[in-house]
Amino acid sequence: MDAKRCHLFELVYYCASCNCNPIAIHDQVYSRLYKGAEGRGYLFRSAFNVTKGPLEERQFTTGLFTVSTIACCRCNQYLGWHYVRHLSNQKKKEV
Numbered sequence: 685m686d687a688k689r690c691h692l693f694e695l696v697y698y699c700a701s702c703n704c705n706p707i708a709i710h711d712q713v714y715s716r717l718y719k720g721a722e723g724r725g726y727l728f729r730s731a732f733n734v735t736k737g738p739l740e741e742r743q744f745t746t747g748l749f750t751v752s753t754i755a756c757c758r759c760n761q762y763l764g765w766h767y768v769r770h771l772s773n774q775k776k777k778e779v
């Protein structure tokens with residue numbers, strides 16, 4: 685994703701495919717160094733101008749999460765996923 689300066693927000697992220705659809709603001713970026721199975725990615729707390737796919741469960745290093753895939757609402761480019769909730773995964777360790 686490309687980051688561009690914008691008058692309204694300090695930094696706005698645009699879809700890298702159509703390059704004219706703002707999808708998130710910098711304040712909402714949770715991590716830009718995220719490494720997942722699909723390669724490097726961005727973690728956003730929230731995004732806009734996107735369409736969300738069906739919910740699915742994915743196992744991450746931090747636990748099991750329910751996520752939904754998101755795509756650009758203009759060009760339909762797959763952008764990543766959105767965390768919906770963290771599933772309880774707190775088994776007591778057996779010693």
Ligand SMILES: [Zn+2]
Binds near residue numbers: 701
């Ligand atoms: Zn797009």
